[in-house]
Amino acid sequence: MDPSTSAQDVLRCDLCETAVVHMHCDTCLVNLCTACVGKHMISDESKEHKVVKYQVKKSTPLYPGCTTHSKERCEMYCKQCVMPVCNTCIASDQHLGHKFITILQILDEQKNKISKENIELRETIYPTYQDIASDVQNRMSQLEKEYGDLSTAITKHGEDWHREIDKLVKKLKAEADEMKNTQLRTLQTHLNEIKKTMSDIKDEIDAVNATINSNDLSKLFGVKFNVDRYKTLPEKIVPASLKFMPGKIQEKEFHDMYGILTISSLTSDEHYYSTKFSPPEPETVTTIDTEYEDLLNVACLSDEEIWTSGGDSSMKLYSINQGSLLKLIKTKSGNWPFDIAVTKTGDLVYTDYDDRTVNIVKKKKIKELIRLQNWRPRGICSTFSGDLLVIMYSDYANQTKVVRYSGSTESQTIQFDDKGKPLYSFGLYDRYITENRNLDICVSDDGAKMVVVVNQAGKLRFRYTGHTPAPKNKPFRPLGITTDSQSRILTADYYNDCVLIIDQDGQFLRYIDCGLSRPWGLCTDTNDNLFVAQFNHKQVKKIKYLK
Known part of the structure; x- marks a missing residue:
């Protein structure tokens, strides 16, 4: 109205x-x-x-008021300074030589930008927070139920213990009663024997008294005394003394016996809500040229430097921003390194397939860490705990396994699933490995054309076989593999010239293209920038794919 x-x-x-x-x-x-x-x-x-x-x-x-000249209104917009300006501002030296447009010219653009952000707030972000609020409320309801069940379980366990204690008390009392009755029967028999003897003695006394009072001499001389028989007193029977020795109640041991409360810890990925926000379009930030004929691997030393390796014996360190070569190291054996990784302490490690060794580079000096027998190392990664995970083949390539090393000591082997079947394919195919933020172990298995993910204990979580339609509708060929801060798994799809992203549970998220050609090795930096080694182009691309 x-x-x-x-x-x-x-x-x-x-x-x-x-x-x-x-x-x-x-x-x-x-x-x-x-x-x-x-x-x-x-x-x-x-x-x-x-x-x-x-x-x-x-x-x-x-029109907005001018921040410099309080009585002026800003009807123009300075493109160089990206700000509204008034006529006095335009005439000042501060904006000398700058280009101006009327503020109304950018009005629609600004409105469109605000409108888009408002739509995102209204249709995406706010509903996401509604879902989060609903999730928290559900968790609270679930928590109430779980703690109610917990209290019931504790009470029931107490009732079970009470029943067991009542049964034990009843049993002990019954045993005590039986022992008492047995000893009473023994004493009663003994008492009966004593009373019988006392009766016999009384009869003797009466007989003697009768004889003494008699004048019949023949009876007096015929008296036979049994005094000596009664002088041997009966055996003294002392009943066994029965005592109850209560067990000492040690509070801690009692608590442990009864039961303790445990709380499950959250894995890192469970600390975050998944969003519905539309991801930005991936964009190439920079390109680093290398001199490899066949560029294979890339590993981040820091947010400013990357290690690379390819089809020769060299491993090169490049500046990301400058694109310049900073360092060159050659393998000890002269073989080309199959895979490279950077340890938690910033050292370079590499696998030498032909030499059967895993090596570490410290201050330009190469030290042999691991030497294998009957096995050959392929992919390698450094874990968040500082361990090394190495995927290796048997000499005849008829077995494949993942081995965890703490230093040079083997601490875990992952080879078979719960049914005793091999987790990984056989044969001389390329396989790479990485560890996720939730401590899952992720392997790109080129032989099986799938990504195989097991948990920290080596139990199979899932196998991922690709997504259709693929960008070039070609078979899925996973090579380099890496993960990001939100536990997403990224793998190079060599035939489809792209990088495929799945979440920590194996659900497809999207493809990254950015004009890639034959992507091979992958790594991410601390800001979730993706680095892709392109096999044929001798280039590493730095790609921004998140906000």
């Missing part, structure tokens, strides 16, 4: 506060009656008042 025509709620003039509003000043944002227009126009002569009919208010642009 138009407030200027409403009989129930008439809009009054901001100046006189009595007359009905008919006009509006777009400059001062005040409502006016016809009589007050003139008064308002002369109230502040420093301003250019834009008075329009109330029905078309806000039709006049309200």
Whole structure:
């Protein structure tokens, strides 16, 4: 309802506060009656008042005030300084030689930008937070239920213990009663024997008294005494003394016996919510030219430097920003390194397939870390804990396994699933390895044309076999593999000239193209920039694929 025509709620003039509003000043944002227009126009002569009919208010642009000249309005826009400017600003030396456009020329562009961000807030970000709030509420409800179940379980366990203790008490009392009754029966028998003897003695005494009181001499001389028989007293029976020795209750041991509370820890990936936000289009930030005929591998030393290797014995360190060669190291054996990685301490490690060794470079000196027997190393990565993971083949390439090393000591072998079947394919195919933020071990298995992911204990989580349609509709051929800060897994798809991204559970997310040609080795830096070694082009591309 138009407030200027409403009989129930008439809009009054901001100046006189009595007359009905008919006009509006777009400059001062005040409502006016016809009589007050003139008064308002002369109230502040420093301003250019834009008075329009109330029905078309806000039709006049309200230009921003100048931050340098307080009484000026900015009707122009400086392209070099990327800021609104007033006429006084334009005339000043600060913007000398700069290019200007009217601020209205960028108005639609700014509105479109704001509109897009508003749409993203309304349709993507806000619903995502709604989902997060719902998830938190669900977790709270689940927590209430889980702790209710926990309390019930503790109570039930206590009732079970009470029943067991009652049974034990009843059993011990029954055993005590049985032992008491047995000893009472023994003593009663003994008492009966004593009373029988006492009766016999009394009979003897009565017989002797009768004889003594008699004048019959033949009886007196015929008395036979049994005194000696009664002088041997009966054996003294002392019942066994039964005592209850209660077990000592040690509080800690008692608690451990009864049960303890444990809490499961969250893996790193569970600390983050997945978003619905649209990812930005990937863009190539820079390109580093190398001199390899066949460029194979890339590994980040830092956000400014990368190691590379290819089809010769050299390993080269390049400046990312300058593209210049900083260092060149050659393998000890003269063989080309199959794979390279940077350790947690910043040292370069590489695998020498033909020499059966894993080597480390420290201050330009190469030291042999591991020498294998009957096996040959291929892919290698350094873990978050500082261990090394090496994927290796048997001499006849009929077995493949992953081995974890702490220093030079083998600490874990991953080769078979729970059913005893091989996790990885056989044969002389390329295979690379990396560790995810959730400590999963991810292997790109070119022989099986899949990515194989196991957890830290070596238990199979999933196998990923590619996504259709692929950019070039060619078979999935995974080579280099890496992960990012959100536990996404990235692998080079050699035949389709792209990098494929899946989440930590093996769900396809998207492809990265950026004009790639025969991508091979991959790595990411601490800012989630992706580095791609292109096999034929002798180039490493740095690609920004996240916001």
